[in-house]
Amino acid sequence: MIAIQHKIKKILSPEQIFMLSAFVVNGGNYFYNLGLGRVLGPGAFADAAILITLLLVLSFVAMTFQLAVAKFTTEFDKSKQEAFVQRAYKQATTFGIILGAAIVVFAGSLQTLFQTESSVMFTIFGIAVPLYFIMSVNRGNLQGRKSFIALSITYQLEMVYRLALTFALLLFFNIESSVAVATAIAISFIAGVFPFKKLTSKKAVQSALTSKESKAVMNFFVLTACYELTQIICNSSDILLVKHYFPSYDAGLYASLALIGRVVYFVTWMFVMLLLPTVVSMRKEGKNSVPVLMKYVGYITALASGIVLFTFLFPSFAVQILFGEQYMSIAPLLGWYALATSFFALSNIFAYYYLSLDHYKPIVIAAIFGVLQIVLIILFHDSLFEVVLAQVVAMGSLLIAQLLYFWKMQVK
Structure with missing residues (x-):
């Protein structure tokens, strides 16, 4: 061995x-x-x-x-x-x-x-x-x-x-x-x-x-805690709200939809785990870390695009193979949910990149659109499709906002 x-x-x-x-x-x-x-x-x-x-x-x-x-x-x-x-x-x-x-x-x-x-x-x-x-x-x-x-x-x-x-x-x-x-x-x-x-x-x-080191730790901890709170809002509020608003059977169907659609997020999480210590080390050495960010963004974009395309083209096949006949009613929602998750996964890597550089504005951006997602679901939950579309709108807007922030920082 x-x-x-x-x-x-x-x-x-x-x-x-x-x-x-x-x-x-x-x-x-x-x-x-x-x-x-x-x-x-x-x-x-x-x-x-x-x-x-x-x-x-x-x-x-x-x-x-x-x-x-x-x-x-x-x-x-x-x-x-x-x-x-x-x-x-x-x-x-x-x-x-x-x-x-x-x-x-x-x-x-x-x-x-x-x-x-x-x-x-x-x-x-x-x-x-x-x-x-x-x-x-x-x-x-x-x-x-x-x-x-x-x-x-x-x-x-x-x-x-x-x-x-x-x-x-x-x-x-x-x-x-x-x-x-x-x-x-x-x-x-x-x-x-x-x-x-x-x-x-x-x-x-x-x-x-030292007091300076302790302050640096506390500042990063608070920033990270705030961003993880936005992660909870963006990634979990939908399932919790659906379980509250819908009967158990519908909530179970939605949970299966979320598990299939979130494959994008789980597959791409490893890149975030590798990104943070790499960016911190590069900053410590005075190196430009943007190329590393772009490399991981490319990986995630390729993976997410493939998964979203598959879920739009073959939703019934995916649901049948993964969960079985009793869950087939959520097949029409699968591609849309995977799209929302892809938007979140891409915006997430930009947020963690700037978090490792001690920038707090991307956290505020994520929090705003995470709250927007909750508000939209509370207002529009007559059907599971409305819940999914609310997330597409909120997470798509979040990605656009993070990209605009990245562009702004690069042209400075």
């Missing part, structure tokens, strides 16, 4: 291994969601989709810690790195405990809000939340040090455990489906912590950050 690993390292760079791993993880997560849709059917799948959406929301919140750790692990010298990471673990754990406790306390209210069959799934999910924040700080540490192979393993372990445990619980134990999904998600957080990057130097840990 070790010999195979060494051989792979000789053939592929760590970055290439991470990209391949990201494809596998996204594929596994996609298979997980598709399998749930087929096994549970639209009604029960609506509840499972709420947990999956909450997991996505949690990942965005925790990404604030991961990106901050990745950025400053790259920027700080070795004497400061471990002191910073140790502090990040303490703060992330504290925040995770508070957020998890809030979810447990308000589990009954969440059940009422999202019209789910049980509140137990929210309780289990809330108990596991602190683990996710510990996992995210560890990933940020690995990402900032460009330990992409170890970073790949953490994502692989989380995906494999969640996939295997969910279907084992559903197929071999007579328990409620939402409880099975929540339990598997919780245990997968434990698996995702490994491999854990330990703090090794006591001397380094004792090296305190």
Whole structure:
């Protein structure tokens, strides 16, 4: 096994291994969601989709810690790195405990809000939340040090455990489906912590950050938190609002639509993960990072265009193969949803690029159009098609705004 690993390292760079791993993880997560849709059917799948959406929301919140750790692990010298990471673990754990406790306390209210069959799934999910924040700080540490192979393993372990445990619980134990999904998600957080990057130097840990460094960390953290909030609004508000406004059966159909359409976002996320530490390193060295941005924009544009074209040309085939006959009514919406997601994925890489350069205006832009999306869905939700068109309008406008900002910055 070790010999195979060494051989792979000789053939592929760590970055290439991470990209391949990201494809596998996204594929596994996609298979997980598709399998749930087929096994549970639209009604029960609506509840499972709420947990999956909450997991996505949690990942965005925790990404604030991961990106901050990745950025400053790259920027700080070795004497400061471990002191910073140790502090990040303490703060992330504290925040995770508070957020998890809030979810447990308000589990009954969440059940009422999202019209789910049980509140137990929210309780289990809330108990596991602190683990996710510990996992995210560890990933940020690995990402900032460009330990992409170890970073790949953490994502692989989380995906494999969640996939295997969910279907084992559903197929071999007579328990409620939402409880099975929540339990598997919780245990997968434990698996995702490994491999854990330990703090090794006591001397380094004792090296305190200066007030200037602490201020820089806080500023970036706040900026990132604001942008991750816009990510939650843009990426998850539609499913939550549909679950609130529509019956469970329709909400389950919409959740399947979202999972198919969002393949663009999940496939392109790996480029964002590689972009941030690269841009930070290039700025530190005084190099122009725009060519790197354009390279990743080209990759995402090519991938997104192919997926959108396929979903417009063969929507029924895609739905039939992925979810089955009982979900066929959402086929006419698939291309439009994939288009909205593509707009968001492209605008997202511009926002993260400027976030890594400490520019805050793209965050404000994303927030404005994220709120616009919510307002449009609240005003226009007579049908699922209206909900999808609202997102096309909002996310298309967001991409135009981000491109205009990029053009403005380049002509200065």
